[in-house]
Amino acid sequence: MKALSSTLILTLPALLAGCLSGSKPADTVEVKTTDPTDYTGFATIVETVGSGGYHTSAQTFAAAGMVEMLTGDGPYTVFVVRDEAAGAMAPEQLAAGSSAFDLDGLAGYHVIEGRHSIKELMNSPTMETVGGQRLTFSHWNGEVEIAGCGNADFGVGSARVVEGDLQCSNGVIHVIDQVLFPSFDSLADQIEGTESFKTLVNAAQAAGVLDLLDSDGPFTVFAPTDRAFANFDRSAVSYFMAPENRAELVRLLQHHVVQGRYYGDTMHHQPLTTLGGDTLQVKWQSGAAYIGNAEVIASDFQATNGVLHVVDTVLMPTN
Incomplete structure (x- = not known):
């Protein structure tokens, strides 16, 4: 990658x-x-x-x-x-x-x-x-x-x-008048190569999810920044990163991934089903998009196998 x-x-x-x-x-x-x-x-x-x-x-x-x-x-x-x-x-x-x-x-x-x-x-x-x-x-x-x-x-x-x-x-x-070049990076490439996703990369590697984001897809990823993880409960982070809790970490990360390509203008007020089987609610407030309680702070980064949106909060599964 x-x-x-x-x-x-x-x-x-x-x-x-x-x-x-x-x-x-x-x-x-x-x-x-x-x-x-x-x-x-x-x-x-x-x-x-x-x-x-x-x-x-x-x-x-x-x-x-x-x-x-x-x-x-x-x-x-x-x-x-x-x-x-x-x-x-x-x-x-x-x-x-x-x-x-x-x-x-x-x-x-x-x-x-x-x-x-x-x-x-x-x-x-x-x-x-x-x-x-x-x-x-x-x-x-x-x-x-x-x-x-x-x-x-x-x-x-x-x-x-x-x-x-x-x-x-x-x-x-x-x-x-010119050749148009698409993105040649997979979602995994984008996450690994972005400075503000270090914690996400470590978690995805530990859970084996990074390989999924290098596969064909397509997927839509809501990627929490390092600051989002820093604002997350530290004891919760330690819990999810513990080897014996790998299944829970996988489910947490799957809660940030949806099958298919959803751009900002194609996910208006519609629920999205995550790879973990949970539902993400999409809403718009004052011109900003929210996935649950997380604000989308940058959106529509195209990849060979999907699209990535940056969120300011870690998304938690229902249970």
């Missing part, structure tokens, strides 16, 4: 902002649109990407095993990059089995289910990609900017649509 860089681990709000917001484009590029109502006889997404100067994108989809999907009925919305703009994608990195990054995650971050026009993107704050992670959309003067998570190694967090609504028989293609 890999840790986040020290630049990121001390700035949770800054990381969140970088993951969910874009910046105003410096110049203006006209977005070309064509939107017929009958797509019979149009080329497929794979055919269009393979013949239109988007060979780097085509190689990425092929290496990720997505050709069959993007040749099928769909529909899908696909974001591609012209070859001259794909500077971060060296040919050797596109080879199957490359360890530079997760090709499946990278390719999936450029595909959304459904046929979504430029107009729809302008009216949709966020959309979930087929890889599970989200893209965020904003627009100025008719232009669409897409904000992704970015990546500590590649540093690309957002892209601008330079040509849109290229219709295909099984979806639509939008051309962007």
